[in-house]
Amino acid sequence: MPETRKTVCNRDCPDACGIVATVEDGKVTRIAGDPAHPITRGFLCYRTQHFLGRQYSLDRLSSPLLRIDGELRPVSWERALDFAAERLLAIRRESGPAAIFHYRSGGSLGLLKSLTDLFFERFGPVTVKRGDICSGAGDAAQATDFGDEDSNDLHDLLNARHILVWGKNVTVSNPHVLPVLLEARARGAQLVLIDPVSHKTRSHCDVFFQPRPAGDFALAMAVARVLFERGWIDREAERYCDHVPDFRRMCEARSVEAWCEEADVPPACAEDLARRLGPEKPTAILVGWGMGRRANGAAIVRALDALAALSGNIGIPGGGVSFYYKRRGAFDTSFVRGLSAAPRSVCEPLFGREVLAARDPPIRAVWITAGNPVAMLPDSNTTREALATRELVVVVDAFLTDTAREAHLVLPTTTLLEADDLLGAYGHHYLGSARPVVAPPADVRSDLEIMQALASRVGLGDAIDGDAASWKRRLLGSRMEPAGVTLETLDRGPVKNPLAPRILFADRRFPTPSGRVNLITEPPARPSAEPGDVSYPLVLMSLSTERSQSSQWAKEPRGPAVVTVHPDAASGIADGGEGRLESRIGSMTVRVKHDAEQRRDVAIVPKGGHLRDGRCPNVLIRAATTDLGEGGALYDERVRLVPMA
Numbered sequence: 179m180p181e182t183r184k185t186v187c188n189r190d191c192p193d194a195c196g197i198v199a200t201v202e203d204g205k206v207t208r209i210a211g212d213p214a215h216p217i218t219r220g221f222l223c224y225r226t227q228h229f230l231g232r233q234y235s236l237d238r239l240s241s242p243l244l245r246i247d248g249e250l251r252p253v254s255w256e257r258a259l260d261f262a263a264e265r266l267l268a269i270r271r272e273s274g275p276a277a278i279f280h281y282r283s284g285g286s287l288g289l290l291k292s293l294t295d296l297f298f299e300r301f302g303p304v305t306v307k308r309g310d311i312c313s314g315a316g317d318a319a320q321a322t323d324f325g326d327e328d329s330n331d332l333h334d335l336l337n338a339r340h341i342l343v344w345g346k347n348v349t350v351s352n353p354h355v356l357p358v359l360l361e362a363r364a365r366g367a368q369l370v371l372i373d374p375v376s377h378k379t380r381s382h383c384d385v386f387f388q389p390r391p392a393g394d395f396a397l398a399m400a401v402a403r404v405l406f407e408r409g410w411i412d413r414e415a416e417r418y419c420d421h422v423p424d425f426r427r428m429c430e431a432r433s434v435e436a437w438c439e440e441a442d443v444p445p446a447c448a449e450d451l452a453r454r455l456g457p458e459k460p461t462a463i464l465v466g467w468g469m470g471r472r473a474n475g476a477a478i479v480r481a482l483d484a485l486a487a488l489s490g491n492i493g494i495p496g497g498g499v500s501f502y503y504k505r506r507g508a509f510d511t512s513f514v515r516g517l518s519a520a521p522r523s524v525c526e527p528l529f530g531r532e533v534l535a536a537r538d539p540p541i542r543a544v545w546i547t548a549g550n551p552v553a554m555l556p557d558s559n560t561t562r563e564a565l566a567t568r569e570l571v572v573v574v575d576a577f578l579t580d581t582a583r584e585a586h587l588v589l590p591t592t593t594l595l596e597a598d599d600l601l602g603a604y605g606h607h608y609l610g611s612a613r614p615v616v617a618p619p620a621d622v623r624s625d626l627e628i629m630q631a632l633a634s635r636v637g638l639g640d641a642i643d644g645d646a647a648s649w650k651r652r653l654l655g656s657r658m659e660p661a662g663v664t665l666e667t668l669d670r671g672p673v674k675n676p677l678a679p680r681i682l683f684a685d686r687r688f689p690t691p692s693g694r695v696n697l698i699t700e701p702p703a704r705p706s707a708e709p710g711d712v713s714y715p716l717v718l719m720s721l722s723t724e725r726s727q728s729s730q731w732a733k734e735p736r737g738p739a740v741v742t743v744h745p746d747a748a749s750g751i752a753d754g755g756e757g758r759l760e761s762r763i764g765s766m767t768v769r770v771k772h773d774a775e776q777r778r779d780v781a782i783v784p785k786g787g788h789l790r791d792g793r794c795p796n797v798l799i800r801a802a803t804t805d806l807g808e809g810g811a812l813y814d815e816r817v818r819l820v821p822m823a
């Protein structure tokens with residue numbers, strides 16, 4: 179008899195969907211979105227809709243693999259864990275725990291993954307990562323400006339008159355916000371897209387502005403100048419914002435025309451946006467995560483924060499400048515101290531370079547949980563070299579990724595349909611409990627089980643003992659249980675975090691040192707993707723595709739990666755023809771797709787291609803950090819497209 183079971187998607191995605199799985203004879207035969215989940219509304223994205231192909235893929239790892247005589251070979255868990263324990267103990271004894279680097283990424287956003295961090299903190303503390311390849315710049319920008327980052331309730335968008343979708347492809351990367359945007363539009367709101375790339379979300383928007391990549395800071399300054407000139411600044415702004423005169427001086431240093439020229443948009447664009455933010459408010463700004471992945475990324479987000487604050491759109495229904503929803507806010511993870519306890523850290527976007535350069539002690543071992551840094555961090559070849567030259571690399575994953583291929587030991591782990599965990603979301607305020615809808619294959623273990631088995635071998639005693647349910651209760655204990663949300667409540671279905679604000683900063687008090695918004699006062703020191711580089715005329719935009727979750731493809735693509743360019747930027751290569759994409763550090767073969775809707779200075783490729791298939795854009799991208807927050811300046815690399823020799 180088919181049975182339906184519910185869980186929550188744990189992928190690195192803002193939506194944290196409710197999933198309904200149909201299980202027959204111990205096998206999942208169908209997955210669908212939970213119609214009862216207020217955000218999921220009964221549909222899943224393409225990549226998870228097709229997840230059963232991965233769940234039951236023949237490529238899925240089914241036993242531990244140990245490198246013996248240069249080859250990864252299946253071994254028992256006994257042998258695998260004994261090997262790991264013996265090597266970790268020896269390295270700690272000889273060089274101290276800082277010689278071990280634990281790298282964890284977002285393969286699962288389950289809160290229980292922090293128990294892997296706890297293991298390494300107790301075993302060490304060891305070297306950990308700092309910065310954030312994904313959202314480092316934007317997180318730091320919002321924390322600097324507001325002292326905290328969160329958002330108005332997602333459904334508060336229905337109160338907006340205008341919604342500025344600023345550098346965000348919701349259709350692909352945040353699909354469950356789309357029904358809310360469309361409902362807002364049906365009620366009369368206008369949707370405005372501001373993005374250098376013409377993408378699917380455009381068809382849902384009333385207006386589209388297409389600035390130069392990284393031109394948004396200049397565009398925001400033009401908008402700010404119009405706000406001041408027209409008297410559209412909120413009358414109270416000086417009361418709740420610091421540095422208004424300095425900010426004003428900065429935006430008035432150039433004319434609206436000059437700023438717009440830098441942004442490569444007509445001056446009417448600045449007028450248009452200022453009118454929406456000022457006299458026609460409330461206006462909500464949805465800040466995309468992609469825009470911040472560049473050298474001036476934090477300055478851009480700070481400039482958008484300033485527009486929202488000065489125009490009086492903060493703290494009101496239908497307003498806000500939303501970058502993030504506090505997904506961990508409901509949970510108590512204070513048992514792990516994280517970066518503050520670590521003897522040393524490695525900057526995530528500079529992974530390869532810093533691992534290679536580390537001294538006193540050198541990094542001898544790298545343990546990788548839920549990440550594929552070889553494919554996903556910039557400068558793939560250096561990342562790979564850094565791993566290939568370590569004494570011990572352990573990767574815990576369900577697949578033999580580009581990273582796992584560099585390992586000495588690969589430990590097979592559970593998928594999102596087998597996960598037992600707690601989830602918050604970074605795109606709304608609902609919480610969920612993930613429960614296994616099927617048991618994992620016989621020789622596959624959860625991260626928690628793996629770390630517990632290792633703990634007993636390395637003499638950590640009962641430091642991370644306890645089953646998933648008891649850890650879930652502990653995470654919910656101090657904040658959620660007093661608010662009436664227990665594990666039993668969450669096991670029945672999603673619950674909106676009772677601590678989450680409906681309107682963020684409604685009292686216009688901010689947890690900054692002064693209690694006011696800290697407006698940006700200086701333009702970015704470093705240029706992003708400077709225009710006019712004749713040898714490398716295109717800015718490489720390696721962006722989310724609906725076909726994959728980072729390097730996890732619904733179906734493995736074949737052949738060269740597709741690069742989308744304006745026909746005038748195709749270097750004479752016909753639509754469908756092959757060419758080479760070259761940067762200052764690498765090159766890759768690509769299939770060229772013409773698209774006359776794109777700017778002539780961008781080359782768009784899907785993110786997440788595998789290195790071993792020659793589809794990985796990160797071979798082209800130099801490792802560099804953003805202006806704040808040690809994010810990855812991933813979208814600043816310039817490339818050229820050349821015909822095949």
Ligand SMILES: Nc1nc2c(c(=O)[nH]1)N[C@H]1C(S)=C(S)[C@@H](COP(=O)(O)OP(=O)(O)OC[C@H]3O[C@@H](n4cnc5c(=O)[nH]c(N)nc54)[C@H](O)[C@@H]3O)O[C@H]1N2
Binds near residue numbers: 350372390392469722
């Ligand atoms: N299908 C799918 N969904 C995903 C993912 C995936 O791999 N595939 N990844 C997930 C992850 S890890 C994350 S962090 C989130 C967010 O994932 P992201 O891919 O960051 O999603 P977006 O926020 O849509 O950001 C991309 C948008 O930013 C725009 N952009 C880039 N530079 C600029 C600029 O200078 N100015 C402006 N105005 N816009 C710019 C790009 O053109 C693009 O449209 O999505 C998640 N969702």
Ligand SMILES: Nc1nc2c(c(=O)[nH]1)N[C@H]1C(S)=C(S)[C@@H](COP(=O)(O)OP(=O)(O)OC[C@H]3O[C@@H](n4cnc5c(=O)[nH]c(N)nc54)[C@H](O)[C@@H]3O)O[C@H]1N2
Binds near residue numbers: 594730
């Ligand atoms: N060029 C370029 N590079 C980018 C980006 C870009 O836009 N352009 N985007 C960046 C962004 S936003 C991000 S967030 C990063 C993402 O970088 P990563 O987090 O490294 O992304 P994934 O490829 O999804 O790797 C996650 C891995 O975790 C595994 N996994 C899944 N569930 C579990 C689990 O429960 N336990 C364990 N142990 N493993 C699990 C998956 O099989 C997968 O191999 O990439 C960044 N890199």
Ligand code: SF4
Binds near residue numbers: 187225
């Ligand atoms: S990846 Fe995102 S959109 Fe897709 S099912 Fe998971 S949470 Fe929903």
Ligand SMILES: [Mo]
Binds near residue numbers: 190
């Ligand atoms: Mo991300």
